Amino acid sequence: xxxxxxxxxxxxxxxxxxxxxxxxxxxxxxxxxxxxxxxxxxxxxxxxxxxxxxxxxxxxxxxxxxxxxxxxxxxxxxxxxxxxxxxxxxxxxxxxxxxxxxxxxxxxxxxxxxxxxxxxxxxxxxxxxxxxxxxxxxxxxxxxxxxxxxxxxxxxxxxxxxxxxxxxxxxxxxxxxxxxxxxxxxxxxxxxxxxxxxxxxxxxxxxxxxxxxxxxxxxxxxxxxxxxxxxxxxxxxxxxxxxxxxxxxxxxxxxxxxxxxxxxxxxxxxxxxxxxxxxxxxxxxxxxxxxxxxx
Amino acid sequence: xxxxxxxxxxxxxxxxxxxxxxxxxxxxxxxxxxxxxxxxxxxxxxxxxxxxxxxxxxxxxxxxxxxxxxxxxxxxxxxxxxxxxxxxxxxxxxxxxxxxxxxxxxxxxxxxxxxxxxxxxxxxxxxxxxxxxxxxxxxxxxxxxxxxxxxxxxxxxxxxxxxxxxxxxxxxxxxxxxxxxxxxxxxxxxxxxxxxxxxxxxxxxxxxxxxxxxxxxxxxxxxxxxxxxxxxxxxxxxxxxxxxxxxxxxxxxxxxxxxxxxxxxxxxxxxxxxxxxxxxxxxxxxxxxxxxxxxxxxxxxxxxxxxxxxxxxxxxxxxxxxxxxxxxxxxxxxxxxxxxxxxxxxxxxxxxxxxxxxxxxxxxxxxxxxxxxxxxxxxxxxxxxxxxxxxxxxxxxxxxxxxxxxxxxxxxxxxxxxxxxxxxxxxxxxxxxxxxxxxxxxxxxxxxxxxxxxxxxx
Numbered sequence: 001x002x003x004x005x006x007x008x009x010x011x012x013x014x015x016x017x018x019x020x021x022x023x024x025x026x027x028x029x030x031x032x033x034x035x036x037x038x039x040x041x042x043x044x045x046x047x048x049x050x051x052x053x054x055x056x057x058x059x060x061x062x063x064x065x066x067x068x069x070x071x072x073x074x075x076x077x078x079x080x081x082x083x084x085x086x087x088x089x090x091x092x093x094x095x096x097x098x099x100x101x102x103x104x105x106x107x108x109x110x111x112x113x114x115x116x117x118x119x120x121x122x123x124x125x126x127x128x129x130x131x132x133x134x135x136x137x138x139x140x141x142x143x144x145x146x147x148x149x150x151x152x153x154x155x156x157x158x159x160x161x162x163x164x165x166x167x168x169x170x171x172x173x174x175x176x177x178x179x180x181x182x183x184x185x186x187x188x189x190x191x192x193x194x195x196x197x198x199x200x201x202x203x204x205x206x207x208x209x210x211x212x213x214x215x216x217x218x219x220x221x222x223x224x225x226x227x228x229x230x231x232x233x234x235x236x237x238x239x240x241x242x243x244x245x246x247x248x249x250x251x252x253x254x255x256x257x258x259x260x261x262x263x264x265x266x267x268x269x270x271x272x273x274x275x276x277x278x279x280x281x282x283x284x285x286x287x288x289x290x291x292x293x294x295x
Numbered sequence: 296x297x298x299x300x301x302x303x304x305x306x307x308x309x310x311x312x313x314x315x316x317x318x319x320x321x322x323x324x325x326x327x328x329x330x331x332x333x334x335x336x337x338x339x340x341x342x343x344x345x346x347x348x349x350x351x352x353x354x355x356x357x358x359x360x361x362x363x364x365x366x367x368x369x370x371x372x373x374x375x376x377x378x379x380x381x382x383x384x385x386x387x388x389x390x391x392x393x394x395x396x397x398x399x400x401x402x403x404x405x406x407x408x409x410x411x412x413x414x415x416x417x418x419x420x421x422x423x424x425x426x427x428x429x430x431x432x433x434x435x436x437x438x439x440x441x442x443x444x445x446x447x448x449x450x451x452x453x454x455x456x457x458x459x460x461x462x463x464x465x466x467x468x469x470x471x472x473x474x475x476x477x478x479x480x481x482x483x484x485x486x487x488x489x490x491x492x493x494x495x496x497x498x499x500x501x502x503x504x505x506x507x508x509x510x511x512x513x514x515x516x517x518x519x520x521x522x523x524x525x526x527x528x529x530x531x532x533x534x535x536x537x538x539x540x541x542x543x544x545x546x547x548x549x550x551x552x553x554x555x556x557x558x559x560x561x562x563x564x565x566x567x568x569x570x571x572x573x574x575x576x577x578x579x580x581x582x583x584x585x586x587x588x589x590x591x592x593x594x595x596x597x598x599x600x601x602x603x604x605x606x607x608x609x610x611x612x613x614x615x616x617x618x619x620x621x622x623x624x625x626x627x628x629x630x631x632x633x634x635x636x637x638x639x640x641x642x643x644x645x646x647x648x649x650x651x652x653x654x655x656x657x658x659x660x661x662x663x664x665x666x667x668x669x670x671x672x673x674x675x676x677x678x679x680x681x682x683x684x685x686x687x688x689x690x691x692x693x694x695x696x697x698x699x700x701x702x703x704x705x706x707x708x709x710x711x712x713x714x715x716x717x718x719x720x721x722x723x724x725x726x727x728x729x730x731x732x733x734x735x736x737x738x739x740x741x742x743x744x745x746x747x748x749x750x751x752x753x
Contacts, residue, residue, distance in 0.1 A: 152574050157733070
């Protein structure tokens with residue numbers, strides 16, 4: 001009883017404690033969302049006059065080829081990341097659980113370290129790795145005698161989107177890994193012990209015990225990955241700036257370019273709202289799909 | 296419970312992430328309100344114009360970081376300090392924002408609330424938009440009042456800063472966006488004695504240099520403006536001549552799909568196909584293109600006159616062998632081969648609010664930071680001037696700057712595309728040129744794409 005009482009907080013205290021956080025959220029996120037929605041209905045070019053043009057921007061957006069090709073790039077990045085990054089993270093989690101693996105702390109630190117690096121720094125590092133004349137990648141290929149594999153990594157419109165996805169997968173591999181590992185620690189040890197008594201091997205243990213038991217966590221990790229990759233910007237901005245042409249253009253960069261390079265702030269806002277709607281839709285669809293599988 | 300929690304988390308995550316991207320677009324207004332508030336308090340403190348006892352305050356905003364000693368900014372600040380000594384009744388308050396993007400964001404925000412500074416630096420293309428919105432004041436009145444001052448500027452100095460026949464800014468320097476910096480030793484090794492005068496010879500030279508295993512032209516077009524501003528602005532004019540561009544600028548029937556302009560795009564693509572550029576041209580920037588040149592891996596590069604300083608600071612054996620040139624004439628071209636894209640580019644403009652009440656003071660300050668004494672001071676540092684200077688001390692000017700000045704004195708300026716065209720059109724053109732150079736698009740398709748954007752924003 002005493003214990004419950006001590007946890008009880010007056011509503012007014014609760015509100016005042018929440019207020020600073022709520023205020024920041026309101027003015028940094030909610031208010032800009034509605035102002036952007038307002039701008040997206042105008043033809044604002046950054047000057048004094050802002051004419052209300054209704055849904056004209058959205059009508060143009062639906063027909064905008066670059067918008068859709070950027071979306072396709074985003075979806076490709078999401079797909080590659082979900083498959084490769086989540087796959088690798090799960091594999092590593094299983095490896096970390098096994099007794100055969102040595103120096104677990106070191107491995108975990110090394111894998112997680114890039115997560116805390118600034119995206120701009122990672123972009124620059126990978127730009128150097130891909131560099132045609134001085135790049136690490138081409139140097140390694142050369143020293144292995146694989147000269148025929150050397151290609152202009154960031155200059156070939158057909159492969160540039162893959163080249164810019166690799167750093168994304170590499171940098172954020174640590175995030176799902178840490179999430180999975182903490183989930184795995186929540187699985188009672190006795191389940192595994194019973195398995196071992198029954199003679200269940202490593203792979204079966206991973207597929208039939210670990211995977212179903214951390215399935216909910218995997219879903220959250222995938223959702224985090226989708227939402228962050230729908231908004232990926234800095235890496236690509238630094239590495240290619242969306243080029244060559246628009247072949248590595250992603251939605252966030254397109255919204256940025258339109259707003260601040262072309263100064264079409266109204267249209268740029270409608271792109272941002274478009275991203276919001278599409279990302280929201282994808283998350284809802286994913287949630288529905290993932291739930292059906294569970295039942 | 297777990298499920299509810301999950302649902303809550305998901306919604307929160309989606310909302311917060313999706314909205315954070317929008318925050319960027321919306322924040323402009325908050326900033327505008329804040330600075331508007333700050334400005335209005337400042338305005339209250341400013342004494343009423345005409346009261347002789349109180350000094351007049353002139354706000355001056357520039358994009359030159361205070362800790363960076365560049366030729367032009369140092370000269371402007373010296374001129375201002377001198378001016379302050381002799382004019383106790385005017386106080387110039389300088390605000391420097393060292394980052395160009397941040398500077399223009401702030402200027403546009405101030406313009407949106409009609410709080411532009413009394414004097415500020417502005418690009419010609421932005422100026423046209425401000426003029427349309429009546430946020431900047433036409434300066435014809437004060438220029439015409441002092442004919443000797445106005446006449447002192449070099450011809451065409453005001454071209455970039457004029458909109459609808461009115462002058463909206465005074466220039467402080469002239470720059471060219473197209474200069475070919477070439478290594479005469481590499482050219483001589485490849486058997487080219489003099490820089491070619493015709494397009495055919497130019498292409499032969501490219502082949503000869505390439506045969507030596509050296510990149511003929513270093514190009515760093517990752518940021519997309521280099522190919523357009525430093526190459527196409529001049530190459531295009533060689534084919535189309537200035538009349539076509541005036542037709543485009545004034546909406547007088549000229550089209551990007553006109554055969555002459557397509558020819559210039561085709562010529563650029565031809566260079567790309569012939570392997571004139573480094574393979575990674577779309578993933579390195581204009582600093583890295585100079586690195587290629589400095590390492591002796593490239594025979595030349597094309598950039599504006601601003602690169603003179605960088606070249607002189609480069610390796611001695613490269614800097615010593617560097618000569619300057621411009622693109623040769625082309626067959627059937629309507630443009631004058633003795634020209635290069637360039638102009639004032641930017642100038643000092645005046646916000647309409649401050650100009651209205653402090654006209655005389657603004658004129659005095661403008662003259663001090665762009666007139667004869669200032670021009671002499673930058674000429675002695677080897678910078679191209681917008682004001683006629685005949686007699687100055689050449690001893691401190693670098694040899695390359697002298698070579699450039701000699702060449703520039705024989706050439707005319709043609710318009711820089713991105714100084715005049717709508718930013719949306721420039722954006723389309725710049726992105727398309729990347730594709731053109733690697734032949735994933737034809738000149739005709741690109742021309743159509745630019746024309747479509749041009750018609751949309753007209």
